Amino acid sequence: MELEVRHLRVLCTIAEAGSLTRAAAALSMTQPGLSTQLRRIETMLGGALFDRGRSGATPTAFGELVLARAHAVLPGIDALLSDTACAARRLASPDRVRVGSVGAPLIGHLLLAVRKFLPAAEVTSRCHYSPVALLDDLTAGRLEAAVLGDHPEQALPPRDGVILTPLVTEPVFALLPSAHPLAGQEAVRLDELADHDWAMPRPDGDRTREYWSSVCTAAGRRPSAPHEAEGRQLVELVRAGLAVSLCQATFSQTPGVTVRPLAGNPLWYRHVLAWHRDGPLAPHGDDILRAVAAGYLATCAASPVYAAWRLHHPGMAQLPHAGPHGLGSD
Incomplete structure (x- = not known):
């Protein structure tokens, strides 16, 4: 498994929602399915990204690092996709x-x-x-x-x-x-x-x-x-x-x-x-x-x-x- 842009979007959604249950609803996924995907992402990156408890999901220090990079990268990717889509339709x-x-x-x-x-x-x-x-x-x-x-x-x-x-x-x-x-x-x-x-x-x-x-x-x-x-x-x-x-x-x-x-x-x-x-x-x-x-x-x-x-x-x-x-x- 290789890191993909959609994995970064998943992490940002979890952080914004504050819980896997709310994030799963926002992503149109089941909560168990999102939990499984999060575990695979954490295994791939090499550490726990969120502390999960009754109060929700809180980024770990390692998670904060990953989220900071994700927030820096995603706007550029979104702009690239938007610009290339417009250009492709014109062509x-x-x-x-x-x-x-x-x-x-x-x-x-x-x-x-x-x-x-x-x-x-x-x-x-x-x-x-x-x-x-x-x-x-x-x-x-x-x-x-x-x-x-x-x-x-x-x-x-x-x-x-x-x-x-x-x-x-x-x-x-x-x-x-x-x-x-x-x-x-x-x-x-x-x-x-x-x-x-x-x-x-x-x-x-x-x-x-x-x-x-x-x-x-x-x-x-x-x-x-x-x-x-x-x-x-x-x-x-x-x-x-x-x-x-x-x-x-x-x-x-x-x-x-x-x-x-x-x-x-x-x-x-x-x-x-x-x-x-x-x-x-x-x-x-x-x-x-x-x-x-x-x-x-x-x-x-x-x-x-x-x-x-x-x-x-x-x-x-x-x-x-x-x-x-x-x-x-x-």
Whole structure:
């Protein structure tokens, strides 16, 4: 783990709030998640930054030193980001559209929509595990659009000039080895899943792991997660029978792994599209949303487990931009 600008912002927020509870609320984080992040920052920097007690969080002498440097550095960084964002938007051309995406099924649909409505544009894309990093790039003018995602109580922070449009909130499903005993069930209880070793994404940047852990803890079961992986590596750990995990409802099922709904739908994931208010996609926003929503519905239909879930849970995964009749268009 390397020190990042957002870590300095976290420390300043804690100092200003005077407690981890108030700071967590200001940062749209859970208090346990913020405590974990603070411990990692303290370990990285080499000392305790705050004395934590009933009266709140007070900077230590070492913390005062770090905060003094942070307060000296952050205004310059903010000015740099603001100036470069303005310059990038001035230089931006409707002939170039850079798209970023987290691991989600929407990137292809978004790129096709951009090509349809801006046929002369040069369209490029890149992926990143962290929606916050992509949002930073969008704000700074390094991207024109992005596919993002978040979880309940972990909404992406608003940014000046950036339009954040939620597309759909879908359930999170269990990802199992095909030979696993739970794979034969129509739905898997979260407490049953927590009895097995998990593979989880790394805890920094993307807050997925924090969300999974907090929901499991609230249910009274905190799973053991000896494996830290993302994407293809996570799937391979599950396929090998070394772990169970969670996945998006639209996960493309592959040989050796099985997707099952979670009983009671305790976890959710929200797909969000974002672009600049004054960028080249803004005039086509509604059309792009409808095109991406239609593509998402096609992806749902091609995911048998999710298609069956949607059939039995009408109205629970609404797509307001799916078409003139909303969800009824699927």
